[in-house]
Amino acid sequence: MTPEEVLEQRRQYLIDRDFEGFVSLFAEDAVLELPFAVQGLPDRLVGREAIREFSLQAAAHAIAIIDLRTVQLHRTTDPEVVILELVTEARHTTTDVPFQATCIQVFRIQDGKIKLFRDYVGAHSVPDLN
Template sequence: MTAGPVEIFERFRAGLAAGEPGLPEDLWAEDAVVEYPFAPDDRAQRFTGRAGYAEFAAAGRAARPAGVAEVRALHRTADPEVLIAEYEVGGAVFVLMLRVRDGLVRHWREYQDVAVPA
């Protein structure tokens, strides 16, 4: 059975709890799109392609603390590829729109409470 958005999100949560923020590179589609619409001005808001995002993520993982993600809500949508997750890590609140097709992340759009550093 191929992983859907709920299973991918649960892998993400498990990684955070294990001290590994982010998802392994092999779970990202080659043409994945990653967006952070509320990113600070000194950081990119959009990445296209697994390789471009992997480079950014590797550099940021050391600076970004991991921890237990407390899920506030998971919203399944009419589209079985899409999940909306509301969660909190270390006091920062996140809303994630996650699209998964064929077991790979195709689109990750994360809104982060910028008042709390993550």
């Protein structure tokens, strides 16, 4: 799969709340980094199993993703690296209040698998996750 196809599959898995599918997109030795992580979230996960555990815990949060809207996709001189300007449209499932979270995401996608996912999310736009 091309990087764009991988990212579209990721989008669909997250909208569908298919966290096992989401995790399957990562390489065994993948790294997920959240440099601006909100309180209580790790800033770095190493390995598909750590990403799986984190993703399954995230599934319990009161957040439902409605869409991941790409504002702009930037190709780099390295064909494995893409940068997304993204808006996550979601709602808090307990209060049913919708919200948007903006972010910039950097991916290294090699042989159809995510090797690196660095998410610079605007943490101020994410409501309390409980």
